[in-house]
Amino acid sequence: MACNVADTASSFQEDGFVIVRSLLDADELAELDRQISRYIEEVLPSVPPSHKFYESGSSGPLKHFSRMELYDDFFRGCFQxxxxxxxxxxxxxxxxxxVTSEVFYKPAHVGGPALPHQDNAYFNFLPPYGIVVWIALDQVTLANGAVHFSRGSHRLGQLPHNHTGNPLFGRSVMTTPDPIHHPKTPVLLNPGDASLHHFLTVHHSGPNRTDHNRRGFVMDYRARSAELDQRAHAEQDAYKEKILKKSGAI
Ligand SMILES: O=C(O)CCC(=O)C(=O)O
Structure with missing residues (x-):
């Protein structure tokens, strides 16, 4: 179903996130699912450890992988x-x-939570303007770890984050936004639906305790005027390397 672009933009600007139903049609969704399976089987084994994470360290159920555009033509093309x-x-x-494409896998039974954060704490763009397109490959429910957004939190600017030591979610907001003014809103999606959120919108997701994976394919875009904050980025890289070493992933 085609959404109204102006209404979608207006909700996004007000809330810092918006749902787009059926961003992908059934054929596009089936093709994306097939390509992700192919990527996992054929490409992922040779992807460096900094671009793939497992729930229990360096092996076991897949948790997340990123920078797919670096390793594969299909995923480079998806941005268009x-x-x-x-x-x-x-x-x-x-x-x-x-900016990059990623898969948040959230595997059945063992998929862990995502700690509350703003994506620009990881991306380090100045000004911090960008958008994340999170496309559901599976039904997304409260039980399998829906993403929750703190409504309107993109208007708070970039918030202080602490170092968690977690290999994937290495930064988390020091204080979550006041829930009266910025209520945490879960986003429940059907396969092919998407949520779009601002790089500054605080969000988190719960664990997956169900029998089915909860996979989201993500494409991140920056505003063309946004440039990498080199100092923050170098600091982020050094910190990431430290926690990856500590976890035994590299
Ligand atoms: O998919 C998730 O559970 C987390 C998603 C997320 O943190 C993100 O898209 O930035």
Missing amino acids: HARTIELAEACLGTSVEP
Whole structure:
């Protein structure tokens, strides 16, 4: 079902996130699912440890992988999905450039929570303007770890984050936004639906205790005017290397 672009952009600007039903049609979804399985089987084994995470360290159920565009033509091409770009540019009110693509896998039974954070604490763009397109590959429910957004928290600016020592979610907001003004809102999706959120919107997700994986394919775009904060980025890389070494992943 086609959404109204202006209404979608207006909700995004007000709340810092918005749901887009059926961003992908059934054929696009089936193809994406097939390509992700192929990537896991054929490409992921040779991807460096800094771009793949497992629930229990360096092996076992897959938790997350990123920078797919570096290793695979199909995923490099995904950034050009016309409807996604149209919506991303309308929401941000400016033209966008791809940053990276990722899969948050949240495996059945053992998928752990995502700690509350703003994505720009990881991306380090100045100004901190960008948008995350999170596409559901599976039904997303409260029981399997839906992402929750703190409504309107993108207007709080970049918040202080602490170092958690967690290999994937290495930074988390020191104080979560006041729930009266910024209520935590779960986003429940059908396969092919997407949520779009601002790089500054605080969000987290719960564990997956169900019998089925809860997979989200994500494409991140920055506003074209946003540039990498080199100092923050170098500090982030050094910290990431330290926790990856400590966890035994590298
Ligand atoms: O999929 C999740 O559980 C977490 C997603 C997330 O943190 C993100 O898209 O930035």
